[in-house]
Amino acid sequence: MTDAAGALEAQSHQKQQALVIRDVYKSFGGIHAVNGATFSVRDGSITALIGPNGAGKTTLFNLVTGFYKPDAGAITYDERSIFRKAPYTIARRGMVRTFQITKALSAMPVMDNMLLATSKHPGEHLPTLFARPLASRAREKDAVERANELLDTFNLRAKADDYAGTLSGGQRKLLELARALMTEPRMVLLDEPMAGINPTLGRRLLEHMERLRTEEGVTFLFVEHDMDVVMNHSDEVVVMALGKVIAQGSPEHVRGDQKVIDAYLGMDEAQAEELAKAQELRGDE
Amino acid sequence: MEAGQLTGAPRTGLGSVRHWANENPAWVALGIMVLVAILLIAGEGLQEWGQRTVNGVVTGSYLALGAIGLTLVYGILKLVNFAHGDMLTFGAYIAFTFDVTLDVPLVLAVAAGVLATAAFGIATELIMWRPMRKKKAGMLQLLLMALGLAFVLRNMIQFIWGARPRQLDSDRTSTVGWFEDLTGLTIGTTELYVVIVAFVVLLGVAAMLRATSAGRQMRALADNFDLAETTGIDTGRIVLLTWILSGALAGLAGIMLVAASGGLSPNTGFFILLPLFAAVVLGGIGNAYGALAGAMVIGLVQEWSTLVFAPEWKVAVSFLVLILVLLVKPDGIFGKERSL
């Protein structure tokens, strides 16, 4: 399926598009990391972004969230352009992300990490910190409550007062996710959320994601290599290779797409095996 | 990638110009220099401009010697060596001691200064930097240690030699006759020696960096330390070599500086540390050719500025250039793309 037809198919679902990417380019020196990518993410969906190593997935994440500035193209979130907007602006509009290399702040306690994510906190701005101390304190109290709830969900409540640096790798990943959710986002971008987490916890994470999607209409876009997760837990799949989007659609659709298979044949054996296994799983269900 | 496929974003008009400027900062810098030169000649006359240019080349020469050592250490070890200026001072004082106090011939005194500073560089590497790298010390830690080292060195010099300014036994009055006849411009005999020595040494260093295996390894380390390590380069040895080079050049630079300008005091080297940083940043950190080009630019800009501003603003001008470069192109004229 071509890029244009893929976009059409997504639109034909007759739902709002949370995120639309059109003809986005980004080069570093001579390397064209993202080379004319076009796709869209349906509002309230769990969408997976897959592709061989070097396909440009993390670069795309950085472009969408404002950490890289695109050379050209258009990026629309919630029907407003976020092309070349600052990361903090985009985050304030309800799009948060996690990072491939976890950015849990190890020099701060876990609770501080969570409280940091509070949005619209009067205490975070000097004028309102002094002018509206009661409002600031009230917001803080609310934030602590909400933080505790989230920490409970991710089994981190006991560690609330410990420095985040003392957490294990997996726990730090969960903290980063919990922190992201603390902002009450409309859209969450996750960069390899399953990597380094044990399966039980991973399942819990997915359950939480699915609940948020169903109950609160939060949109998820995640980069993942675990094909089981991709095929069984995502509503839609976007496939990238060599900086372009080569396929977009439901997991079944993508699984059978020849271009996707070709792209993955270009990757190493282990990954191809994984894909085949996942396709089997899907077929057996 | 298939042939004929669109590579990279399509660019239009002004965007292409900006893109070209971004990819070719060296030509842009050269263009700006030429433009400024033309304006100055038009405003002040060829003679005035010419004299300043001669002075600027002299300044640029010893600045280049200092800047190359600084940029190599900065590029390879990611260490902002705040003590580098004081290493220049150190070399000059050692040379002074041999030359004036011990009455050794000037050439040998210069050699002594160079060797002593190289030895100092080795000492700091073995005693301070290597153990700290093993400890995975952070940038701030190293920076502050370099600051402390600068302090210690400068004050030890003052402690040993006192704060009173000294003079090297160099000839500062005679000028080069044939040059004056040829161009109508004045250059001191010693100044000419400085330029010649500097250029010979710089060419040697450039050749070494390009042609010898040690030089190639240095460049590889400057490009990407961790990656180069995995290719089997003996980083310990190369780092040591870098310090030897950096120290020796610093010592020579200090001596040349004092020979050309006259006074030697404990603060001499520190005074040109910021212009050295300016040259390094201008040329691109880790890039030896860049350091040379940057030093020349700084030297010329400083001297040309005296055509327009009062001489006491000379150094402030180079600070201003530094800030401008940091704002417009922090990667420098020769950028990060190539290390040499």
Added chain:
Amino acid sequence: MIESLPIAFSFDFLSAWDFWIGVGILAGIYGIFALGLQLNVGFTGVLNFGQAGFMAVGAYSSIILTVEVGLPFYLSLPLSAGITIIAALIIGMSSLRLRADYFSIATIAFSEIIRDIAQNSRGLTGGNQGTIDIELSNDNGFYTDTWYDASDWIQANLLDPIGLSDSQFSDLPLFLVIWTVLCLSAFALNRLIRSPWGRVLRAIREDEDAARALGKNAFSYKLQSLCIAAVLGAVSGWFLAINLESVSQDSFEPLYTFLGFAALILGGLASFGGVLIGATLLWVLLEGMRFADLPFSDDKDAALRFVLVGLILILLMAFRPQGIAGKKEEMVLGD
């Protein structure tokens, strides 16, 4: 130039109290100076190496406004703070987007430019050494007029009643005022850093991108931190001017920023209380060594003392980077 330290008293009347109060004054001045550094370096990850420049702007602007323009203290000091904030905004807006080491070099450059301006603008800053003797009277009176009044008041109402009226204690009012300001500032900063605002700073210290991804405008916070530090630098400049009774560009060499860092490291990064400890220890060390009565000339004596300071700094950074009161877990700086 390391020929002499900025001390305001002569040795003629040297007695223990007089001397140590003088040391305390210096410790207090540089304590306020270093509080700003601590906010920047220890809590925000902003490598401000230009603090001496802010001190200079504060000192010179307050003097010029009071002596040349003739404003009373209660106007000239706030205006001086405002001017210093403008300087901080100029430096910050142009340089804070640079990575940390470039920023540190840029701030040194700015600080030196300020010093050059002070040195060369004869009309503005007086004399060809950029020295203003602020006791010079002109139609607008002495710079320290208001200060003398306040000092006399303190002397009469707080010190004389408890018997501290000896000439040994003549600098005690200044000491008390400086240390009151210092302690109040440290206390206020401590509260501030524990606030939600301070939490954002601490996040930026470790990882700016993480803070941005959570909707925080990291650039704005760094700028605010720099401005606050600049004001603290200005305040220390005011007290320096009062203490020295004249101001020259020598007092604003990078040496003094470095001494500020030494105080910072000694006391410990990420601890405002530590700044008080560090500044006191540093100046006690520097000045206390005078008593060692070494057989060297003045300039060599001073040099030796600074060698010691440098060595201490190196050793601390190598073996105990958290200093005396710093917390090891908080010693991070996003690279």
